[in-house]
Amino acid sequence: AQTVTQSQPEMSVQEAETVTLSCTYDTSESDYYLFWYKQPPSRQMILVIRQEAYKQQNATENRFSVNFQKAAKSFSLKISDSQLGDAAMYFCAYRRYSGGYQKVTFGTGTKLQVIP
Amino acid sequence: GAGVSQSPSNKVTEKGKDVELRCDPISGHTALYWYRQRLGQGLEFLIYFQGNSAPDKSGLPSDRFSAERTGESVSTLTIQRTQQEDSAVYLCASSLGTSGRAYEQYFGPGTRLTVT
DSSP states (O other): OOEEEOOOSEEEEETTSOEEEOOEEEOSOSSEEEEEEEEOTTOOOEEEEEEETTOOSOOEETTEEEEEETTTTEEEEEEOSOOGGGOEEEEEEEEEOOSSOOOEEEOOOEEEEEEO | OOOOEEEOSEEEEOTTOOEEEEEEOOTTOOEEEEEEEOTTSOEEEEEEEETTEEEEOTTOOSTTEEEEEOTTSOEEEEEOSOOGGGOEEEEEEEESOSSGGGGOOEEOOOEEEEEO
């Protein structure tokens, strides 16, 4: 079974600084997707960024980027120029690649605090 | 367009009572998912619908939990004889399909269930 581990229950960052959230996963598959979701206090989960395992290039979305190390099974999220609105729970998630339905496995989350 | 909506937003019930939680997916989304999120934890998968059939019920924790879906529309999650350990946020998500980029899940704001 796939597992996703987030070893940092809480992190803090000064506004405008950069922070990196860690995620590791365990799988025997070679093709899969990885995701970072953001859950603000409103509870609504929002997809921040996705990475296809077959792509060597790290995904980026504006101030958000990932460091995907397939051999190490590591998938960290870097947030640059942190803003107060970035304060939230961040969840790393895994989905096996398939032409049909596959379950998404979530980590336990990292709570990010942004200090003004 | 409208996102995924869930009702009620919050529900407090007495131990032993039955509760129904409702999810309205995004129009046109054929796939629907229910998750449970206990305090300080990640998301636990409960059930997946494709149309009105449920090919994957593997996450339902006990026979007190059931769910149904009307066509490709609203879904209800029912918990019978609620227990205190059922207290959690119940999140619903929908996706256009399950292949390619159509698998991306859009989440609702959740229902916070408190069993006293």
